[in-house]
Amino acid sequence: MISSYGTIIAGVAIIVIFSILSPGSFATIDNLINITRQISFLVIIGVGATLVMAVKEFDLSIGAMASLGGVIAAKMAASGLPLVLCLLVPVIAGFVIGFMNGAIVTKFKVLSFVTTLAMGTILGGFTFWFTGGSTIFENIPDSFKFIGQTNVGGIPMLSIIMFAIVLVFWYIMSQMSFGRRIYAVGGNEKASMISGINIKGFKNIAFALCGMLAALTGALLASRLGSAHPTGGNGFFLNAYAAVFLGMTIVKNGVPNILGTLFGAAIIGIMANGLTILEIPTFLQDVITGMIIIAALIIQKLGRDVK
Amino acid sequence: MISSYGTIIAGVAIIVIFSILSPGSFATIDNLINITRQISFLVIIGVGATLVMAVKEFDLSIGAMASLGGVIAAKMAASGLPLVLCLLVPVIAGFVIGFMNGAIVTKFKVLSFVTTLAMGTILGGFTFWFTGGSTIFENIPDSFKFIGQTNVGGIPMLSIIMFAIVLVFWYIMSQMSFGRRIYAVGGNEKASMISGINIKGFKNIAFALCGMLAALTGALLASRLGSAHPTGGNGFFLNAYAAVFLGMTIVKNGVPNILGTLFGAAIIGIMANGLTILEIPTFLQDVITGMIIIAALIIQKLGRDVK
Amino acid sequence: KETEGKKSETKKVAILTPFLSSVTTKQMVDELEKGAKEKGWKPNVIDTNGDVSAMASRMEDVISSNVSAIVIVSTDPNQVKAQIKLANEKKIPVFGADSSYIDGMALNATSDNEAMSKMITEHLFEQMGGKGNLIVFTHRPHPGVLKRTEILDKMLKENPGIKVVTEQEIKVPGPIENARQQMENLLLSNSGKDSITAVWAGWDEPAIGAAQAIQAANREGIIVTGIDGNSQAVDMIEKGSPISATVKQNFVGMSKIVIEQIEKVFSGKEVDDKEMYAPAELIQK
Amino acid sequence: MTLLRIENISKKFGSHLALDSINIAIEPGEIHALVGENGAGKSTLIKILTGVYERTDGKIFWEDKEADIESPRDAHALGINAIHQDRQLVPYFTGYENLYLNIDYPLKKSKLGIDWKKIKEDAELLQDAWGIKIPLDRPVSELTPSERTLLEILRSMMSQSKLLILDEPTASLTDKESELLFGFIQKLKARGVSIIYISHRLEEVTMLSDRVTVLMGGKVMVTLEKDEVTKEELIQNMTGGQGVALKEKTVRASKRAEKLLEVANLKTRDGMVKGASFEVYSGEVLGIYGLAGAGRTECLEAIYGFRDLESGSVKVKGTPALLNPARSIASGMVLIPENRHEDALIMENNLLENMTLPVIQSLTKKGVVQKKLEREKVQQEMKRFAVKAVSEEQPVSELSGGNQQKVVFAKALLCNPDIYLCDEPTQAVDVKTRSEIHQFLHGQAGQGKGVVFVSSDLYEILEVSDRIVVFSEGKTVADLQNKDLSPGQILDICYHFQKEAVFN
Numbered sequence A, B: 001m002i003s004s005y006g007t008i009i010a011g012v013a014i015i016v017i018f019s020i021l022s023p024g025s026f027a028t029i030d031n032l033i034n035i036t037r038q039i040s041f042l043v044i045i046g047v048g049a050t051l052v053m054a055v056k057e058f059d060l061s062i063g064a065m066a067s068l069g070g071v072i073a074a075k076m077a078a079s080g081l082p083l084v085l086c087l088l089v090p091v092i093a094g095f096v097i098g099f100m101n102g103a104i105v106t107k108f109k110v111l112s113f114v115t116t117l118a119m120g121t122i123l124g125g126f127t128f129w130f131t132g133g134s135t136i137f138e139n140i141p142d143s144f145k146f147i148g149q150t151n152v153g154g155i156p157m158l159s160i161i162m163f164a165i166v167l168v169f170w171y172i173m174s175q176m177s178f179g180r181r182i183y184a185v186g187g188n189e190k191a192s193m194i195s196g197i198n199i200k201g202f203k204n205i206a207f208a209l210c211g212m213l214a215a216l217t218g219a220l221l222a223s224r225l226g227s228a229h230p231t232g233g234n235g236f237f238l239n240a241y242a243a244v245f246l247g248m249t250i251v252k253n254g255v256p257n258i259l260g261t262l263f264g265a266a267i268i269g270i271m272a273n274g275l276t277i278l279e280i281p282t283f284l285q286d287v288i289t290g291m292i293i294i295a296a297l298i299i300q301k302l303g304r305d306v307k
Numbered sequence C: 001k002e003t004e005g006k007k008s009e010t011k012k013v014a015i016l017t018p019f020l021s022s023v024t025t026k027q028m029v030d031e032l033e034k035g036a037k038e039k040g041w042k043p044n045v046i047d048t049n050g051d052v053s054a055m056a057s058r059m060e061d062v063i064s065s066n067v068s069a070i071v072i073v074s075t076d077p078n079q080v081k082a083q084i085k086l087a088n089e090k091k092i093p094v095f096g097a098d099s100s101y102i103d104g105m106a107l108n109a110t111s112d113n114e115a116m117s118k119m120i121t122e123h124l125f126e127q128m129g130g131k132g133n134l135i136v137f138t139h140r141p142h143p144g145v146l147k148r149t150e151i152l153d154k155m156l157k158e159n160p161g162i163k164v165v166t167e168q169e170i171k172v173p174g175p176i177e178n179a180r181q182q183m184e185n186l187l188l189s190n191s192g193k194d195s196i197t198a199v200w201a202g203w204d205e206p207a208i209g210a211a212q213a214i215q216a217a218n219r220e221g222i223i224v225t226g227i228d229g230n231s232q233a234v235d236m237i238e239k240g241s242p243i244s245a246t247v248k249q250n251f252v253g254m255s256k257i258v259i260e261q262i263e264k265v266f267s268g269k270e271v272d273d274k275e276m277y278a279p280a281e282l283i284q285k
Numbered sequence D: 001m002t003l004l005r006i007e008n009i010s011k012k013f014g015s016h017l018a019l020d021s022i023n024i025a026i027e028p029g030e031i032h033a034l035v036g037e038n039g040a041g042k043s044t045l046i047k048i049l050t051g052v053y054e055r056t057d058g059k060i061f062w063e064d065k066e067a068d069i070e071s072p073r074d075a076h077a078l079g080i081n082a083i084h085q086d087r088q089l090v091p092y093f094t095g096y097e098n099l100y101l102n103i104d105y106p107l108k109k110s111k112l113g114i115d116w117k118k119i120k121e122d123a124e125l126l127q128d129a130w131g132i133k134i135p136l137d138r139p140v141s142e143l144t145p146s147e148r149t150l151l152e153i154l155r156s157m158m159s160q161s162k163l164l165i166l167d168e169p170t171a172s173l174t175d176k177e178s179e180l181l182f183g184f185i186q187k188l189k190a191r192g193v194s195i196i197y198i199s200h201r202l203e204e205v206t207m208l209s210d211r212v213t214v215l216m217g218g219k220v221m222v223t224l225e226k227d228e229v230t231k232e233e234l235i236q237n238m239t240g241g242q243g244v245a246l247k248e249k250t251v252r253a254s255k256r257a258e259k260l261l262e263v264a265n266l267k268t269r270d271g272m273v274k275g276a277s278f279e280v281y282s283g284e285v286l287g288i289y290g291l292a293g294a295g296r297t298e299c300l301e302a303i304y305g306f307r308d309l310e311s312g313s314v315k316v317k318g319t320p321a322l323l324n325p326a327r328s329i330a331s332g333m334v335l336i337p338e339n340r341h342e343d344a345l346i347m348e349n350n351l352l353e354n355m356t357l358p359v360i361q362s363l364t365k366k367g368v369v370q371k372k373l374e375r376e377k378v379q380q381e382m383k384r385f386a387v388k389a390v391s392e393e394q395p396v397s398e399l400s401g402g403n404q405q406k407v408v409f410a411k412a413l414l415c416n417p418d419i420y421l422c423d424e425p426t427q428a429v430d431v432k433t434r435s436e437i438h439q440f441l442h443g444q445a446g447q448g449k450g451v452v453f454v455s456s457d458l459y460e461i462l463e464v465s466d467r468i469v470v471f472s473e474g475k476t477v478a479d480l481q482n483k484d485l486s487p488g489q490i491l492d493i494c495y496h497f498q499k500e501a502v503f504n
């Protein structure tokens, strides 16, 4: 499956360098666990983005969807509803809204870029109306914070959920025929159509799952923070796609893939974590992060050419 | 050229509705002029994005580039340099940085999405360092504000500059062989290469022009506001692409095109203007804007199918 | 083990904020940095570029690198409740500057948003003579601005002569340009002489944009107020612009309080109070 | 029982009537050929039968019952399988993955995952059964056009069909592979499968078919029974009685004038070409023949300048070539690529934009395109090759396969080159156009230009060439004057060297 080691080597190099520079803080089991928890949100939302990109579409509403998922969950928790419901409702809402994105795109054959951008705007307005613009944190019971703030055998629940989601979607996308169909649609829509694949159906499902995972990300974030901000999920949008695109570089055929996205999110997370621990000023962190990503891309290509 | 009237009809409908609802404020010459000035930034940066999208690439660094352009211009103005230099230096810097984006993408055949995202991060860090994070407004002479704040025969200079840029790039892209080849590269890279087109060269130039226009946008914004904020241009990024994508719907072959981008920016600008004039609360504005954009897309497709 | 590490080395103080690009936040952070250095501590500034949710992660990072104290600047601590708890477990005190106070923190030093809003709003209503048409520019997702707006809402109820034309959310980033465009549009839709009496802005940047639009349209007699005392706004007040007043938050004062109190905690003493206010001052021409 | 009856099928694209009340009946177990000029409507008819296009009018009866074929899925469920003219494969999928594009993947016992082992075994069995050997573990983007066609053929064998439709299957096959295909067709026929066979190679049609329907301008001209089918009869019907001036082979006395192109010991970095040497003189048509995978395409690409060289030299008119497409065009050399969809055309752009792309600079004044001049030039070429299009502003994606190929050819012509590098230039075009292209190239040679003509059709090579170079395993192995050569002689050379290469 993985056939281009360039970016991976770059990733390992980053880890080694950080470990040498900060053995006592970076290279500890605690920090490793810390990183897995920190990237869990990015990975979960990124898995959704991966699905949509695998059918060669784009969902720009994931940030707004995550924010909405967070405030729905928090509002429900604040009104005393049980945790399961607080997670289930946003997840269903995300699925439905994602499906609507897909339905508009496939039924009217319009560009997903504009459609989902517009949907993101609508969701943002709705979230604002729903919260009155303010952070929801009052009356949130501790039971709601269970998922976001508990460890099981030393491992954060969030990390476990992340690994479970990665595992499930990796299996679906690489081992099951569902995944083959999704990739076929993304690889040659016309050929897939002529082969009798229900392209609209697969696209709709990809969008729906993406919306679902985005809303779940928001809800988990709310559980982690014990509060929900009406734009709290927006920041994930660009980084989620950065993770997907970075992940595309680790496979030879350059398709969006689940393990790649995990890897991409890990690179982003490790950079942020390591540079903070090394106490590099923020502006320099930005410059370094950008340069390392570009360097990783280049190394990866050079490596491939030599082969 | 323009062969799909659906979105245009939707645009006209929006104008008519606003005019009926607010004849005294919306449908006035003053407001028309006002709108042209308000959209000028979006149009100028959008023209650049159009060029890059015409070669089927993406530049995610335009927002950061605009911010950088603004602070360079403002810093120079504050140190007493003449207006021409204050505009020229950011423009050249934008061109060079854009060219670098292009060179990395074409030389190493890496994804422009990640490359320019990383470049945007680098530029953001650099801008922060350059300004120390604070807004630049002290000692900016009135002469610097000339371009952003003057009217010529009742028409704002900014609107004139915008129309000039649109005209020039429309002409280049639709009447000159340069545009033909840009679109060929975007249409089929390999076939273009075999037809003797220097695809790397054209891509590099598209990126360079895009960077140049983004930096110019930032510099003009600084002139308009008499100050420059280190993240002041970042907000343009998504709207610029929204304008380009909306503009793609007005031509039959669905390619990014200059007039379309002007049109797309106009729709976005008119919506913001009209809804504010009608004193609709912000969150409802978002919802309405999103819905109208989706409706416009759908109408446009239905119109085409009937044909 | 922890105390041992802290004693021998110089004290490390992590300063975290999502809004370093805001002029006033920057001012505060600079002062904190300066103060910490004077005391011989090692400050480390971390900005998450507007991303509030990334604050949590960065806070975890500094906790795991065993800093001696954490200062969160201009952040709603409710966003990082779990991290504050984590810091407590590791005995790292968490201070707030221009944030608010929640359980588990050592203290928060701030301007009293409610007092400031009251101060400026009273000034504005007085100038308006208790009646007229008001435009509100705000950004409710920001906790401080939200508090100020809530005070405004309350005071509007007590002053029925003042009508709100519209309340608009100002977009960030780019608040000046956004406020300017919104104001341009509102001036056109309210072109009658007294159709707009005043603009209440939740902080200074929208006030600057609104004032620029009013000046460019040559409209007389519209009063604008801001809050923060951002130097561009102060400059405009001095030079004579539609901005009639702002409340200067004493950011330097807040930072000084935080530094003082950190020193106390480091030397094993109690903080003076959980919420401490640096007095704000009304600036007008 | 009639397997398939088509009644009064019509299809309109906008205002253009592509099919006009078509009536055809297909009997069980018959091989029914469909012939007609480029743009006659053959592919459109097939796409209606397979549910890709919606018909504007008419009825379809399947086994005497009216059938509504609304999607490819419906067609597949009835037992209709098709190989379309433009290949329908997913480029980044391997051969294995593509085999299962229209049928369910076999699942593991747990019913959860795909059983890749079974897929490999089944595919090997199938390959053995039909005598096909393609590298199924490679992604399709790395397969040659002929391998892609074979892959599609293999895929169509994966499911039981009652009707198999082949739209120009031999256009990118070599003779040997074509023979293989004819074998399959006969086997299928013996099993009672009906075949609709579309081809411009009339020899194949006369040899294979039980009946032939001739289309012209979207109408059925005639349906001929087996004993009526002759090449001449077909041509008469296809051209509306005009016929094609089947030219006598003219062997021009090659004057060995100027040496236009000199290729010496060419080796490409990817190892596809391992030593090619030949020359092209002004006034001659040089045919290049070789079995599939012999490296002819790669050799032309290397000469033209977009495949990296390892060693060797290319000289154009005595000066070393600069090995880059732009310079090649400037020095008077033009390439007609084998793969028109990927290498030659911008499918969403119109005819005009496609045809003038390499020469657009010469049609400008100060960088501004002289649209009137451009239009005139394009219309002139469209007329010369009778390109069937609504206007020069129609996107090439809407043209029939043959007409697309004509655009590719016309595009090269506009460059007004001295050296033509033609890679399968007559694929997909009808007999009339094919003969016109041959005549045109001879005319050009007559004016002192040089033509390199690569074709997988040995008879075509023998028909057009003055001289023939044979490729085998990436090397040039023979250089023969085309005088009294027989197909057998050339094939002998190919096989001889292939064997030798294997034993080395």
Ligand SMILES: Nc1ncnc2c1ncn2[C@@H]1O[C@H](COP(=O)(O)OP(=O)(O)OP(=O)(O)O)[C@@H](O)[C@H]1O
Pocket: D013, D016, D018, D036, D037, D038, D039, D040, D041, D042, D043, D044, D045, D085, D388, D389, D397, D398, D399, D400, D401, D402, D403, D428
């Ligand atoms: N999608 C389309 N849109 C518009 N016109 C089309 C489209 N597809 C085909 N046509 C037109 O329909 C006519 C018939 O095309 P078709 O592809 O069926 O021809 P054909 O007989 O297969 O020709 P060839 O031998 O060249 O493959 C042509 O004039 C073509 O331009």
Ligand SMILES: Nc1ncnc2c1ncn2[C@@H]1O[C@H](COP(=O)(O)OP(=O)(O)OP(=O)(O)O)[C@@H](O)[C@H]1O
Pocket: D141, D142, D143, D144, D145, D146, D174, D272, D290, D291, D292, D293, D294, D295, D296, D297, D298, D338, D456
């Ligand atoms: N992109 C590629 N990557 C890897 N192998 C390739 C690629 N393109 C072609 N090949 C291999 O190169 C060999 C020669 O290619 P090709 O068949 O195009 O030669 P040819 O002589 O032009 O034959 P023809 O044109 O008749 O198909 C084949 O074995 C093919 O599998």
Ligand SMILES: [Mg+2]
Pocket: D042, D043, D044, D085, D400, D401, D402
């Ligand atoms: Mg055809």
Ligand SMILES: [Mg+2]
Pocket: D296, D297, D298, D338, D423
């Ligand atoms: Mg070939």
